[in-house]
Amino acid sequence: MDTTVETESVRLYYWPHIQGRGEFVRLVLEEAGVPYLDVARLPKAAGGGVARLVELRRGEGKGLLPYAPPFVKVGGLLVAQTAAICDFLGRRYGLVADDEAARAGALQLQMTIADVVAEAHDTHHPVSTSAYYEDQKDAAIEAAKAFVAHRLPQWLGYFEKVVERGGGDWLLGAQMSYVDLGLFQLVAGLRYAFPSAMEQQSAPRVFALADRVAEREQIAAYLRSERRIPFNEDGIFRAYPDLDVTG
Amino acid sequence: MDTTVETESVRLYYWPHIQGRGEFVRLVLEEAGVPYLDVARLPKAAGGGVARLVELRRGEGKGLLPYAPPFVKVGGLLVAQTAAICDFLGRRYGLVADDEAARAGALQLQMTIADVVAEAHDTHHPVSTSAYYEDQKDAAIEAAKAFVAHRLPQWLGYFEKVVERGGGDWLLGAQMSYVDLGLFQLVAGLRYAFPSAMEQQSAPRVFALADRVAEREQIAAYLRSERRIPFNEDGIFRAYPDLDVTG
Numbered sequence: 001m002d003t004t005v006e007t008e009s010v011r012l013y014y015w016p017h018i019q020g021r022g023e024f025v026r027l028v029l030e031e032a033g034v035p036y037l038d039v040a041r042l043p044k045a046a047g048g049g050v051a052r053l054v055e056l057r058r059g060e061g062k063g064l065l066p067y068a069p070p071f072v073k074v075g076g077l078l079v080a081q082t083a084a085i086c087d088f089l090g091r092r093y094g095l096v097a098d099d100e101a102a103r104a105g106a107l108q109l110q111m112t113i114a115d116v117v118a119e120a121h122d123t124h125h126p127v128s129t130s131a132y133y134e135d136q137k138d139a140a141i142e143a144a145k146a147f148v149a150h151r152l153p154q155w156l157g158y159f160e161k162v163v164e165r166g167g168g169d170w171l172l173g174a175q176m177s178y179v180d181l182g183l184f185q186l187v188a189g190l191r192y193a194f195p196s197a198m199e200q201q202s203a204p205r206v207f208a209l210a211d212r213v214a215e216r217e218q219i220a221a222y223l224r225s226e227r228r229i230p231f232n233e234d235g236i237f238r239a240y241p242d243l244d245v246t247g
Numbered sequence: 248m249d250t251t252v253e254t255e256s257v258r259l260y261y262w263p264h265i266q267g268r269g270e271f272v273r274l275v276l277e278e279a280g281v282p283y284l285d286v287a288r289l290p291k292a293a294g295g296g297v298a299r300l301v302e303l304r305r306g307e308g309k310g311l312l313p314y315a316p317p318f319v320k321v322g323g324l325l326v327a328q329t330a331a332i333c334d335f336l337g338r339r340y341g342l343v344a345d346d347e348a349a350r351a352g353a354l355q356l357q358m359t360i361a362d363v364v365a366e367a368h369d370t371h372h373p374v375s376t377s378a379y380y381e382d383q384k385d386a387a388i389e390a391a392k393a394f395v396a397h398r399l400p401q402w403l404g405y406f407e408k409v410v411e412r413g414g415g416d417w418l419l420g421a422q423m424s425y426v427d428l429g430l431f432q433l434v435a436g437l438r439y440a441f442p443s444a445m446e447q448q449s450a451p452r453v454f455a456l457a458d459r460v461a462e463r464e465q466i467a468a469y470l471r472s473e474r475r476i477p478f479n480e481d482g483i484f485r486a487y488p489d490l491d492v493t494g
Contacts, residue, residue: 064352064419065409067359079351081358083330088351104326104335105311111328111358112314118365126373127386128393139374139386146375162312172311 010036013053014070018235019189019228021082021117022070024110027181028086030222032093038227083110090178097175105172109162109179113186116155120193121236123147123243137242144243148197152190156203159183163205169212184213189237196246257283260300261317265482266436266475268329268364269317271357274428275333277469279340285474330357337425344422352419356409356426360433363402367440368483370394370490384489391490395444399437403450406430410452416459431460436484443493 010029014022016038029036042048056078059065066080072089073079079088087107090096096106126143127136159171166173170180187210191198213219222228231237257276261269263285276283289295303325306312313327319336320326326335334354337343343353373390374383406418413420417427434457438445460466469475478484 059408059412063348064355065405065412066355067362067405077348077351079355081355084351084355084358087354088347100335101310101324104324104331107334108311108313108326108328108331111331115314115365118362122369122373126369127389128397130393130397136389139389142374142383142386146377150375150377158312158314161306165306165312 009075010034011073012036012038012070013056013072014038014040015053016041016050017229017232019185019231019237020070020235021114023185023229024082024113024182025070025072025085025089026227027185027219027222028089028093028095028178030227031178031181031216031218032089032095033218034089034093083107083114086110086178086182095176095178095181097172097177102172102175102177106177106179109159109171110182112155112158113179113182116151116186117189117236119147119151120190123193124238124240133238133240140240141242141245144194145245148194148245152194152197153201156201156206159206160203163209170209180209180213181219184210184219189231192231192239193237194244195239196244200246256321257281258320259283259285259317260303260319261285261287262300263287263297264476264479266432266478266484267317267482268361270432270476271329271360271429272317272319272332272336273474274432274466274469275336275340275342275425277474278425278428278463278465279336279342280465281336281340330354330361333357333425333429342423342425342428344419344424349419349422349424353424353426356418357429359402359405360426360429363398363433364436364483366394366398367437370440371485371487380485380487387487388489388492391441392492395441395492399441399444400448403448403453406453407450410456417456427456427460428466431457431466436478436482439478439486440484441491442486443491447493 012022012025012029014020039048040050040053053069056071057066061078063078066078070082070085071078071080072085079085090106091103096102123144124133124140125136126139133140162171168174170176171183183206187206214223233239259269259272259276261267286295287297287300300316303318304313308325310325313325317329317332318325318327319332326332337353338350343349370391371380371387372383373386380387409418415421417423418430430453434453461470480486
């Protein structure tokens with residue numbers, strides 16, 4: 001059974017019960033139509049399970065030691081860090097134009113999305129990622145207020161301007177790239193975590209772009225499938241009503 | 248006078264009074280021996296000043312809108328996001344080997360360094376980047392305790408293992424790359440912000456690597472020069488004695 005894993009060329013290693021940062025990678029692979037193994041979600045008997053991920057993290061693989069999931073293994077090369085993975089896969093599978101400006105542009109935007117993701121995460125864990133939400137709830141409510149009042153409109157406004165300046169349907173203009181998938185995921189996550197606050201935001205171009213991504217054939221099929229894990233309160237985006245503050 | 252700026256090929260845009268994230272870029276340019284203009288630090292009369300940076304941020308330039316400094320302009324291309332800039336410059340000026348594994352590896356490590364930098368920053372601003380340190384000092388002390396007790400040894404231990412596994416003097420093994428400069432800067436910043444806590448850390452390979460970087464001809468000259476802005480309490484790494492907690 002291990003041969004199933006060994007013969008496939010693309011393997012994703014990520015926590016099996018959450019979308020998390022791994023979802024940005026899943027979306028790239030789904031849009032590219034690349035067959036991949038979501039290793040930690042496979043049964044042990046098929047060579048899967050969380051243990052495979054933990055082994056790599058512990059340094060039982062070859063090559064550069066990854067710090068934290070997600071990581072992807074393609075043709076013997078293990079790549080970690082979400083935006084670096086998206087850059088790597090995007091170039092490999094044609095989800096970014098093959099020129100320096102598009103590559104640097106997509107990578108830079110994906111890293112900016114990662115910054116928003118980290119900030120959104122930190123609203124429920126502002127003091128320590130090792131402590132419980134309940135033990136830092138007061139600080140979390142303050143952090144959520146600051147995020148919703150200042151940062152959320154700033155970030156959305158930024159991406160809105162990028163789409164506007166690009167003059168096309170996508171962040172980089174006329175050509176769709178992996179970073180559009182990332183923006184879709186960011187919007188979906190923010191809507192899950194901050195439904196009321198997001199209702200009050202104005203970013204028509206960003207929201208229309210997110211809709212366009214959701215309607216793409218491969219993505220629509222993926223979102224309907226069981227491969228798409230529902231959002232939940234173990235992930236980055238958490239629906240804690242106390243944090244969905246509105247002004 | 249504007250011609251000085253216009254004829255140079257590499258321009259760095261970053262806040263003029265702090266090392267901040269811009270320092271990771273300055274170190275790459277210094278090591279590469281590439282002449283560059285640190286635009287915001289130049290006099291207005293020579294086409295410099297913070298206004299030039301703000302203009303680009305406001306969208307008065309061409310191409311992709313950057314979110315936040317640092318950004319770099321090379322041959323008409325504007326690139327933002329520290330790790331994306333380091334990747335771009337590293338490839339352009341030979342500070343990373345020209346193969347997929349080295350490139351993906353260096354980028355991934357630089358992004359991990361960026362994660363530590365963000366966490367170190369958030370110790371003094373855990374609740375909101377828009378509020379004063381004094382107004383979130385209690386949460387900051389808790390955040391610093393958690394950072395020093397859990398995250399600092401984890402991060403240093405991770406980089407220590409990477410150097411060990413690489414089997415050479417540098418993070419990627421035998422060949423120095425831009426990410427070694429980044430690790431040097433991270434260690435320098437952590438030592439400035441958390442002097443006592445850093446004294447208690449054991450990461451001999453990481454600290455030896457940082458020393459090797461500091462002794463490189465171009466870097467040593469840079470560190471002695473006035474181009475190296477001293478650490479201060481407006482930057483990412485701040486020497487707040489209340490946050491230099493030890494176990």
